[in-house]
Amino acid sequence: MAKQHPASPEARSAGATIYSVADHAGVSIATVSRVLQGATVVAEATRQKVLTAVEELGYVPTGAARSLAVRHHEAHGLVLPELSGPYYAELLMGFEARAAELAQSVVLVLTNSRTDMAAAVRQLATRVDAIAVFGSAAIPADLVRLLRAKKPVVVIAGEPQDGIEAVAAENLESARELAGHVLDHGRRRALFVGDPDSGPDIRNRYDGYLAAHRDRGLDAAEPVLARLSEADGTAFAQRLLAGEHEADALMCANDELALSIMTTLQDAGRDVPGDIAIVGWDDVMTARYVRPGLTTVRQPVHELGALAADRLHELVGGEPPRTYAQMLPTRLVVRTSCGCLPVT
């Protein structure tokens, strides 16, 4: 007769535990555990007895107890600035789907709405085995470094630094191709709208714009600084309409900028692409609904999220961090805002 344990039914009043299941099924707690973990050394009749007891008692195991015993949380953390715009949503979908395949829970932290980002990240670290962090200026590099000293970390859309691994979509070559496409339409006063200092991705898009100019022996302009928001796009368009900038093409750091600029110019009577070609980045849904359709670059965002989850899992399993960023290819999506004719 087994010695009475504190968590057995008599010592507890709410919710079934492994002790009450064992008691109900007439087996030991080890057998209950083996059944629930899918061990093959349990007789079929015994297994059925346990599963029946689980069903009848409505037993929900306490995941925390398991995590403590196996010394793994079996969860990945994901830190994003926010979820506005389809990029982050797609990234999260890819991440969550792959984490699920790897039997890891996903614990999410969105930093833009947090008053104490460091505390949020610190708290997250107590509950997960590894953390993926979006590589953006909104999340300080110091915080990422501090985190890396405590948990395996993968930076998404960032650059490797100080033993911190990174995964990203390729930006520079597709930006070079996109800007080249615009220049090959004969445009000679193309402006880059966006802030290269806001993150590695925008930096690489600007570098691609520069490279396309160099390729053709052309001089490139300084970037027109703007955040990746509708408001900054509208403000820029209004300055363009007021004559503060001159351009026959705009290469915008992302689609949201491009779309707000384009619509503002059109509403003021400007012809796109007749007066000015406009291209973006990300191939958001709206890009294909507006007229003319926006020429842009599609990133494999879903796959990027999945790759990040993969790498976290491998780091937790003991692999050393890779010293180079893993790059996924991007793809030019040519519509009509660049000056190409509609396909009829």
Next chain:
Amino acid sequence: MAKQHPASPEARSAGATIYSVADHAGVSIATVSRVLQGATVVAEATRQKVLTAVEELGYVPTGAARSLAVRHHEAHGLVLPELSGPYYAELLMGFEARAAELAQSVVLVLTNSRTDMAAAVRQLATRVDAIAVFGSAAIPADLVRLLRAKKPVVVIAGEPQDGIEAVAAENLESARELAGHVLDHGRRRALFVGDPDSGPDIRNRYDGYLAAHRDRGLDAAEPVLARLSEADGTAFAQRLLAGEHEADALMCANDELALSIMTTLQDAGRDVPGDIAIVGWDDVMTARYVRPGLTTVRQPVHELGALAADRLHELVGGEPPRTYAQMLPTRLVVRTSCGCLPVT
């Protein structure tokens, strides 16, 4: 001299524990715990000694141990079908922000990519104190009922049933107002495009369309069944162009449907709203970029997510489930696709 405990440094080789921090600071583990939990009965000098030890050892507490000791996971679960489209992303942002304010982690499950939804939900239940589930036909009512027997549950955009609490945005009255607006433009062959059996929200939008007709002594048509996707919108538009349907207005179950229909018709030379008015639901970003701007209804999605997180917290705290659905107001957004003139 305290008795040696197994998790102390000598018994463990990786990662600091509360025992190594206590040893390093020269205090008991209770004192370390008190400091980290912010207890006020600790002397300032002692508190500093502990914080210094924590810093020097890079101590990351194991959240699972705390959860087990306090018998709460301090986490909310959220089950959504997916994250495509801004509705879900906005909902999740509201949920996560409020959960953070309530000191709860968020564990996310997206069911569309899962091969065994029941197992995913069961696994989630082992790791959270309560779960919010999106009320959609994609997540079976049986599963929600089963879950409710084990954990506090709130259904988002659903109806209360069997002691399961629900939170939703109001649909029927705004749909009545929207359809009424279209009918007051003189339209007499308005079609509803969407599937009322796909969930309570679409049902209520159709009911509002019916009510608006009744209000004016008009007969309403049967709904044209379509899923909330671009593909179904395009297919419907093509059937309309081929003459299988006749209408002078379309009330679409959501913006994605409305947008794909509208763009397909326009590309085929139809005039919106001249030949046919089109209205949607959700006020997605694209709604304001297309021309004419889409008339639609805005839902307080962010607030809905926050409310769900609030209610989970209250249920965990012992409040009984509410027997009525909590409704948040929606708001008509009139642009020009309905036939209203642009504001100049």
Next chain:
DNA sequence: CAAGACTATGTAAGCGCTTACATTACTCAG
């Protein structure tokens, strides 16, 4: 100075699950 009250800290038990090693049960071969 002694007693009582208050503050600060420590000891020990326990939360619920996992699993190494021990024990029991069953089967097969000689």
Next chain:
DNA sequence: CTGAGTAATGTAAGCGCTTACATAGTCTTG
């Protein structure tokens, strides 16, 4: 029938943290 090998199950220790109650230290009052 007996012994060896294998399958099935049980016992006990432990994962890392929290906290009730016990103990020690300090201060104030009579």
